Each structure stands twice: as C-alpha cells, then as structure tokens.
Amino acid sequence: MAKRVKAAAKHEKPPAKREKTAPKFPKVANGELLNLLDFVRFAVSRFVEAKLTFAHGTTDPTAEAAFLVCEALHLHPAQFDTFATARVTAAEARKILDLIAARVTTRKPAAYLVNKIYLRGLPFYVDARVIVPRSFIGEILDSHFGGEDDATSLIGDPASVENVLDLCTGSGCLAVLASRYFPNARIDAVDLSEDALDVAARNVAAYNLEDQVTLYHGDLFAPLGEARYDLIISNPPYVDAEGMAALPRECRAEPKLAFDGGADGLDVVRRILNDAPAHLTAQGGLLCEIGRGRDRLERAFPQSPLLWLDSEESEGEVFWIAASDLG
Numbered sequence: 250m251a252k253r254v255k256a257a258a259k260h261e262k263p264p265a266k267r268e269k270t271a272p273k274f275p276k277v278a279n280g281e282l283l284n285l286l287d288f289v290r291f292a293v294s295r296f297v298e299a300k301l302t303f304a305h306g307t308t309d310p311t312a313e314a315a316f317l318v319c320e321a322l323h324l325h326p327a328q329f330d331t332f333a334t335a336r337v338t339a340a341e342a343r344k345i346l347d348l349i350a351a352r353v354t355t356r357k358p359a360a361y362l363v364n365k366i367y368l369r370g371l372p373f374y375v376d377a378r379v380i381v382p383r384s385f386i387g388e389i390l391d392s393h394f395g396g397e398d399d400a401t402s403l404i405g406d407p408a409s410v411e412n413v414l415d416l417c418t419g420s421g422c423l424a425v426l427a428s429r430y431f432p433n434a435r436i437d438a439v440d441l442s443e444d445a446l447d448v449a450a451r452n453v454a455a456y457n458l459e460d461q462v463t464l465y466h467g468d469l470f471a472p473l474g475e476a477r478y479d480l481i482i483s484n485p486p487y488v489d490a491e492g493m494a495a496l497p498r499e500c501r502a503e504p505k506l507a508f509d510g511g512a513d514g515l516d517v518v519r520r521i522l523n524d525a526p527a528h529l530t531a532q533g534g535l536l537c538e539i540g541r542g543r544d545r546l547e548r549a550f551p552q553s554p555l556l557w558l559d560s561e562e563s564e565g566e567v568f569w570i571a572a573s574d575l576g
Contacts, residue, residue, distance in 0.1 A: 421449030
C-alpha cells in the first residue's frame with residue numbers, strides 16, 4: 250500500500266506556484282470621507298501601508314496624496330490649502346479613490362496616472378514615453394541666472410543670451426523653462442528618443458513656443474552641426490550600474506534610456522564635457538545635473554574647475570563650468 254502511494258505521488262503534478270497578487274484596496278462607503286483632507290489622510294495611510302517610493306516630483310506620501318487629490322479635482326497644487334476643508338461630490342470621491350487605488354496597485358508614478366507634472370509651478374504633460382521631470386536645474390536657473398546686476402548670476406544679463414541648448418530634453422520642460430529665463434534666446438532641444446520628442450513637441454505647443462524652441466532628434470551634439478550656444482543645459486542619464494539594478498518599481502516604469510549612464514554613471518556626461526567646447530561661445534557655459542556622481546566626475550576631470558550648485562533639495566548634484574575653463 251505504501252509503495253502504491255509513493256508511486257502515485259511521483260506522477261502527481263507539483264502544486265502550481267501562487268502568483269503574486271496586487272495589494273488589496275479597502276472599500277470605502279459613501280460619505281465616510283468628506284473633504285480634501287480626509288482623502289489625503291486616507292491616501293497617505295494606503296501609500297505608507299504599501300511602502301511606495303516617492304521620487305517623481307513629490308518626496309513624501311503627504312505631498313503625493315495632495316497632488317493626486319488636486320489633479321482629480323482640477324485644482325493647482327497651490328490651491329490645496331484654500332479648499333482643504335471643502336467637501337467633494339460622490340462622483341469626485343470615486344475619481345479620487347480610483348487614482349489612489351491605481352497608485353497603490355500598479356505602483357506607476359503618479360504623474361503617469363494623471364499625465365501631468367509641475368516644475369517651478371508650471372504644468373507639463375507626461376506619459377510613459379518620457380522620464381518624469383524632477384530636475385533641480387529649474388530652481389538653479391532661478392537662483393543663479395538673474396539680471397545683469399545680480400551678483401549671483403553666472404552668465405550676466407539673461408536678456409543678452411541669444412542661443413540656448415537643452416541636451417537630453419525628454420519632455421521638453423527645461424527648454425520651456427529656459428524660454429522664461431532667456432526671453433530673447435533661440436532654444437534648441439535634442440533627444441535620442443523620438444517618442445520623447447513627441448511629448449516635448451506637445452509641451453512646446455502648449456506654451457506657444459514653436460517659434461522659439463526647435464526640437465532635434467539625435468545623439469547629443471550630432472544633429473547640430475557647428476552651432477554654438479551661450480548656454481548649454483542638460484539633465485542626462487547618470488545612474489550607474491549598481492543604481493540601475495536597485496531602481497524601485499516606480500522608476501522601472503520609466504524609460505531605461507533616460508536613466509542608464511553606464512557602469513559608473515558618467516558615460517553620457519563625459520561625452521558632453523568633452524564635446525561642449527566646440528559648441529559654446531567664448532562667454533558661454535555648461536550647466537549639468539549628474540546626481541550622486543560628484544566624486545567620480547572630479548576624479549575623471551581633475552583639471553576642470555567645476556562649480557557645484559545646491560538647491561533646496563540637492564547638494565552637489567548640479568555643476569557649472571564656463572567655456573573658458575573647458576579648454
């Protein structure tokens with residue numbers, strides 16, 4: 250009898266592996282959550298419970314919850330405090346809860362769920378074809394590129410800037426911001442991804458900048474010929490191999506091309522620094538974001554006097570170098 254049992258066991262199929270299921274989302278009865286603050290509190294609890302990662306324009310669960318609630322209600326984030334205690338309709342409540350549930354169960358960046366992100370208070374369209382913009386360069390344009398009488402300005406009078414280049418433009422948000430800081434400049438924006446350029450074109454058109462901003466498809470400086478610029482800005486791929494392997498699920502939803510900077514994260518940055526001198530005017534300069542690669546970059550370019558610029562949320566992640574110091 251025991252032998253027959255063992256023999257039968259050999260022919261039994263092994264139990265199927267249980268597939269991982271998406272996190273369950275609690276049901277909310279009508280009227281349990283009333284105002285904007287109620288929905289933010291509920292969202293924060295769900296986000297913390299699901300151990301979400303926040304790296305796409307918001308850096309904590311409360312800010313992300315407020316962002317999604319505002320988007321569901323067609324409010325600018327700056328209006329949240331005004332309407333924090335306002336009640337929502339049943340239809341609005343369902344929309345808010347659907348967004349919160351989607352964020353928890355799919356772990357997609359919130360910006361992809363609403364096709365929008367804000368940079369320096371301006372809205373930009375985004376989808377999964379582009380990295381979600383969260384560059385520190387926008388703030389640094391504010392703080393270090395003021396008027397000609399501003400002692401902190403790195404480039405003199407912004408009104409005198411005639412040509413600006415945005416390398417690795419992605420959604421085009423930095424090119425659009427540059428148009429605000431340098432109103433008299435022609436702005437060229439380059440990206441290797443045609444999909445990204447489709448998104449950038451949508452944002453350029455949204456701000457009626459087709460006559461000021463020109464988009465180019467190609468690899469860094471390749472499509473630009475011998476053009477020279479008073480200012481080059483770039484937020485290129487700079488994540489190293491170790492970082493790529495450890496990307497959270499939210500970031501893995503974004504295009505790999507926009508992150509991958511090679512083994513040490515500096516593949517694209519090296520090329521930009523090496524080729525920039527041929528594309529800068531004599532009084533020009535390069536503003537470039539490189540994440541946590543400062544030490545590696547300084548070892549790779551020990552003779553280059555890189556000026557590291559801080560923002561409210563970053564330290565030593567963006568550098569400036571004048572054309573005269575690039576050789």
